[in-house]
Amino acid sequence: MSAVEEMSNREGATQVSDMVVRFAGDSGDGMQLTGSNFTEATALYGNDLATFPDFPAEIRAPAGATFGVSAFQIYFGSDEVTTAGDQVDVLIAMNPAALITNLKDLVSGGLVVVDVDAFTDKNMNRAGYSNNPIEDGSLDAYRVIPIDISKQVLESVKPFGLSHKFAVRCKNMWTLGLVMWLFDRDRTATIENLEKKFASKPDIAQANIAALNAGHAYGETAELPSSVEVYKVPRAEVPPGLYRNTTGSDAMAYGLIAGGQLAQLPITFASYPITPASSLLHTLSQQKQFDVVTFQAEDEIAAVCAAIGASFAGSLGITSSSGPGISLKGEAISLACATELPLIIVNTQRGGPSTGLPTKTEQSDLNQALFGRHADTMLPVIASSTSVDCFDVAIEACRLAVQFMTPVILLSDGYLANASEPWLVPDINDYEPFPVSFADNPEGFTPANRDPETLARVWARPGTPGLEHRIGGIEKDFETGDISYESENHQKMTDVRKGKIEGIARYIPEQGVATGETGGRLVVVGWGSTYGAIHQAVKRCRQENLDVSHVHIRYLNPLPANLGELLAGYDQVLVPEMNTGQFVNVVRSKFLIDAKPLNKVSGQPFKIREIEDAIKSQLEA
Amino acid sequence: MNAPVENLTARDFASDQEVRWCPGCGDYAILKTMQKTMPELGVARENQVFVSGIGCSSRFPYYMNTYGFHTIHGRAPSIATGVKLANPELDVWVITGDGDGLSIGGNHMIHVLRRNVDLQLLLFNNEIYGLTKGQYSPTSKVGTRSPSTPDGSVDMPLLPCVFALGAGARFVARTIDTEAKHMGPVLKRAHAHKGTAFVEIYQNCPVYNDGIFDQIKEKKTAADTRLVLEHGKPLTFGADQEKGIRLNRKTLMPEVVTISEDGVTEDDIVVHDETNKVLAQMLAGLKLPDFPEPVGVLYCEPTAPSYTDDFYQQRILVREQKGEADLNALLRTGHTWSVS
Numbered sequence: 001m002s003a004v005e006e007m008s009n010r011e012g013a014t015q016v017s018d019m020v021v022r023f024a025g026d027s028g029d030g031m032q033l034t035g036s037n038f039t040e041a042t043a044l045y046g047n048d049l050a051t052f053p054d055f056p057a058e059i060r061a062p063a064g065a066t067f068g069v070s071a072f073q074i075y076f077g078s079d080e081v082t083t084a085g086d087q088v089d090v091l092i093a094m095n096p097a098a099l100i101t102n103l104k105d106l107v108s109g110g111l112v113v114v115d116v117d118a119f120t121d122k123n124m125n126r127a128g129y130s131n132n133p134i135e136d137g138s139l140d141a142y143r144v145i146p147i148d149i150s151k152q153v154l155e156s157v158k159p160f161g162l163s164h165k166f167a168v169r170c171k172n173m174w175t176l177g178l179v180m181w182l183f184d185r186d187r188t189a190t191i192e193n194l195e196k197k198f199a200s201k202p203d204i205a206q207a208n209i210a211a212l213n214a215g216h217a218y219g220e221t222a223e224l225p226s227s228v229e230v231y232k233v234p235r236a237e238v239p240p241g242l243y244r245n246t247t248g249s250d251a252m253a254y255g256l257i258a259g260g261q262l263a264q265l266p267i268t269f270a271s272y273p274i275t276p277a278s279s280l281l282h283t284l285s286q287q288k289q290f291d292v293v294t295f296q297a298e299d300e301i302a303a304v305c306a307a308i309g310a311s312f313a314g315s316l317g318i319t320s321s322s323g324p325g326i327s328l329k330g331e332a333i334s335l336a337c338a339t340e341l342p343l344i345i346v347n348t349q350r351g352g353p354s355t356g357l358p359t360k361t362e363q364s365d366l367n368q369a370l371f372g373r374h375a376d377t378m379l380p381v382i383a384s385s386t387s388v389d390c391f392d393v394a395i396e397a398c399r400l401a402v403q404f405m406t407p408v409i410l411l412s413d414g415y416l417a418n419a420s421e422p423w424l425v426p427d428i429n430d431y432e433p434f435p436v437s438f439a440d441n442p443e444g445f446t447p448a449n450r451d452p453e454t455l456a457r458v459w460a461r462p463g464t465p466g467l468e469h470r471i472g473g474i475e476k477d478f479e480t481g482d483i484s485y486e487s488e489n490h491q492k493m494t495d496v497r498k499g500k501i502e503g504i505a506r507y508i509p510e511q512g513v514a515t516g517e518t519g520g521r522l523v524v525v526g527w528g529s530t531y532g533a534i535h536q537a538v539k540r541c542r543q544e545n546l547d548v549s550h551v552h553i554r555y556l557n558p559l560p561a562n563l564g565e566l567l568a569g570y571d572q573v574l575v576p577e578m579n580t581g582q583f584v585n586v587v588r589s590k591f592l593i594d595a596k597p598l599n600k601v602s603g604q605p606f607k608i609r610e611i612e613d614a615i616k617s618q619l620e621a
Numbered sequence: 622m623n624a625p626v627e628n629l630t631a632r633d634f635a636s637d638q639e640v641r642w643c644p645g646c647g648d649y650a651i652l653k654t655m656q657k658t659m660p661e662l663g664v665a666r667e668n669q670v671f672v673s674g675i676g677c678s679s680r681f682p683y684y685m686n687t688y689g690f691h692t693i694h695g696r697a698p699s700i701a702t703g704v705k706l707a708n709p710e711l712d713v714w715v716i717t718g719d720g721d722g723l724s725i726g727g728n729h730m731i732h733v734l735r736r737n738v739d740l741q742l743l744l745f746n747n748e749i750y751g752l753t754k755g756q757y758s759p760t761s762k763v764g765t766r767s768p769s770t771p772d773g774s775v776d777m778p779l780l781p782c783v784f785a786l787g788a789g790a791r792f793v794a795r796t797i798d799t800e801a802k803h804m805g806p807v808l809k810r811a812h813a814h815k816g817t818a819f820v821e822i823y824q825n826c827p828v829y830n831d832g833i834f835d836q837i838k839e840k841k842t843a844a845d846t847r848l849v850l851e852h853g854k855p856l857t858f859g860a861d862q863e864k865g866i867r868l869n870r871k872t873l874m875p876e877v878v879t880i881s882e883d884g885v886t887e888d889d890i891v892v893h894d895e896t897n898k899v900l901a902q903m904l905a906g907l908k909l910p911d912f913p914e915p916v917g918v919l920y921c922e923p924t925a926p927s928y929t930d931d932f933y934q935q936r937i938l939v940r941e942q943k944g945e946a947d948l949n950a951l952l953r954t955g956h957t958w959s960v961s
Contacts, residue, residue: 244957288939289946298732302699309703462688472691
């Protein structure tokens with residue numbers, strides 16, 4: 001049966017449970033846009049999915065350079081999907097550099113679509129090919145569809161009279177059209193997006209739409225090799241309700257707005273641009289209709305200081321950065337600890353140290369979050385585990401900050417910030433409000449007054465008559481809040497500040513088991529964005545009847561009160577982390593448990609396989 | 622409960638804290654003038670906020686019976702910006718010094734002035750680091766001997782008012798710690814200005830840099846060393862106002878001339894126009910021994926919108942366009958799908 005015949009018989013399309021597709025091209029080829037549109041179509045189709053945008057730090061690297069390859073991977077399926085997938089089933093390579101850098105991840109027998117027009121001597125040379133890989137047999141292990149995409153695109157957009165430069169730019173939409181044909185996706189949402197994106201340039205919009213349709217038509221009509229067929233990935237079984245896609249960054253932004261509403265406070269978000277954290281600033285800047293003030297400060301220090309100033313004035317101050325920027329904020333965070341003002345510090349972690357790998361992901365700022373300030377400045381540290389989880393964790397950060405009058409560090413990472421997944425849209429009315437009550441009674445007021453239960457310091461806003469007071473970085477008297485250099489008082493204040501944070505353990509949920517049993521041979525303990533990979537690995541191992549469970553930790557400081565006891569119920573503890581072993585040391589020192597590390601710092605998330613292998617070798621050991 | 626604004630006195634603005642500056646410090650005089658001026662501003666005590674960084678001057682908020690925040694070194698302008706963003710109704714004063722504001726906090730100083738955040742920024746300039754025991758500062762004269770420059774400093778100082786104008790300040794003034802009669806009106810002008818009002822205060826440090834402004838402060842020399850600026854009045858000085866500043870038409874440089882000598886008449890003397898930025902930049906650069914040093918309002922551009930006003934104006938416009946904020950609705954915008 002030819003591909004065309006097969007196409008005409010959709011019922012006969014090959015059914016598969018899940019697929020990993022990767023779009024790869026030059027950083028100027030629009031691969032991220034292609035990927036996000038395909039993601040949307042896939043979500044609307046009803047598959048569960050997870051994505052992994054992987055792009056270089058260079059905005060427009062020289063054309064054809066291997067270091068300039070930008071890729072977007074999506075894993076979608078009919079069953080629960082929690083990672084962007086280990087191996088690629090379908091690779092779209094827009095040029096030789098994209099092919100050479102991504103081929104290693106393609107499964108044997110996988111499908112690879114290449115634009116033969118981009119395989120010029122110059123491009124192949126630059127990518128490091130001495131022979132044309134399409135012709136020399138080096139791709140024999142795969143199913144290759146060589147298409148003269150550039151030529152096809154120019155043909156399809158001819159009626160719009162675009163210059164060659166603009167015409168060629170429609171290449172990504174042509175390719176997207178072909179891939180949409182391959183997976184039976186609806187193009188409507190993409191067409192709407194293009195019309196919106198190029199609203200002021202209707203010619204460009206129409207050309208892109210024509211290219212998209214032409215790519216799709218090519219799939220339907222061209223004599224593709226018989227091994228190329230339309231795949232049918234059945235819809236995933238998910239709880240009923242209204243869904244949308246979200247990246248972690250967007251979910252975080254909305255969560256911060258929600259947190260402000262639940263606290264009945266305006267929020268002031270002050271930030272300085274840094275990859276991969278900036279998108280949070282961008283999203284919040286578009287939400288001026290809410291009680292949200294956004295401020296792009298002159299530097300990281302000014303950003304955190306403006307947030308602290310806003311908190312002093314009675315708003316919820318929030319700042320955001322990535323590791324290097326958080327370093328700069330350190331002194332000011334300690335000021336917020338000393339003055340006991342609410343503050344949220346979002347760290348979208350990236351590969352380090354220093355500039356490191358700005359667009360790649362890592363979890364190596366945990367030590368910084370826990371210990372990276374001068375003096376005894378304990379503060380709550382919480383981490384989001386999935387893109388969707390960023391919403392709830394942001395709300396939780398708001399709650400802790402205002403209920404305990406403390407800075408809170410919220411850890412996300414580059415992967416979560418950019419990756420998207422379907423989101424069962426929450427109803428804000430389902431969340432328990434935690435309204436702030438400001439001091440307003442001068443009777444017996446001092447800025448040192450505390451809630452006897454939570455030990456939270458009183459919050460008195462400027463503008464409140466009779467509560468004029470001064471706070472600052474100098475040690476304060478426990479009773480009056482006045483400057484005090486007394487030695488006993490400093491001991492007491494240090495103890496109180498520490499006790500307040502430790503006491504938060506009484507106000508957070510007990511640690512549960514994400515997958516598996518309470519107790520057993522092995523527990524895999526994770527935090528942050530490793531959730532998806534650990535979850536799938538543990539699930540697969542359990543399907544093979546291995547005695548392994550998954551515990552995933554949101555509250556990294558203070559730790560849940562029952563965590564030590566819970567972990568002691570397992571014979572072995574394995575802690576996978578995208579760092580050289582930071583949380584594993586916390587577990588070891590805190591609970592005197594011989595936890596074993598599993599570390600990866602390649603700038604890429606864990607593959608399910610890597611954790612599965614570690615579980616098996618741990619159990620065999 | 623607080624007394625009505627009109628009944629407040631200087632005493633109402635003094636906190637119960639023991640003042641801890643060295644005896645003879647110029648900061649005492651500034652504090653006193655500030656406390657005396659506050660009741661005249663017509664602002665309720667609870668709406669006044671003093672924000673400072675680190676250094677001797679930065680202890681100032683502790684002694685004011687208003688809201689106050691003693692923060693970290695150099696960052697007061699940023700904290701104050703946050704206060705103002707969160708609540709534009711508050712009246713915010715930043716207290717800083719030459720080290721705090723121009724060295725470690727130089728970047729924030731540039732940006733608060735550039736943005737024109739609606740606040741008053743008082744820079745106590747004593748040309749030395751006091752609290753860390755006497756190291757030279759970015760405003761110390763070349764050759765200043767200090768613990769860190771025992772053989773004399775070799776780097777050029779910067780002039781605060783030149784710096785402020787360069788950063789785009791729309792209000793720049795200078796006054797002197799012990800000159801309450803001069804300082805009071807300058808503080809009031811600064812307060813009345815919408816936007817960042819930058820005031821340099823010559824402040825004596827009796828311990829580490831004693832007497833550096835004596836020539837300008839002492840009665841017997843002040844007439845020749847101090848150029849008192851008044852809008853619309855010629856730039857004259859001297860015991861009988863017989864000297865003045867003239868602009869040399871060939872070199873475009875200011876020069877000191879004596880009226881009635883060499884054919885100089887009063888018409889040759891530059892008339893102060895505080896809305897003239899070019900003139901302000903020239904005045905800000907005048908230094909002894911070649912020129913008398915100007916005090917008063919060097920520059921005031923009263924019509925420039927403040928950052929705070931523009932910021933909130935933009936918010937109002939956006940809200941008019943976008944309508945009522947509804948988070949549930951926002952979460953449901955864009956492409957969504959239902960699973961039943």
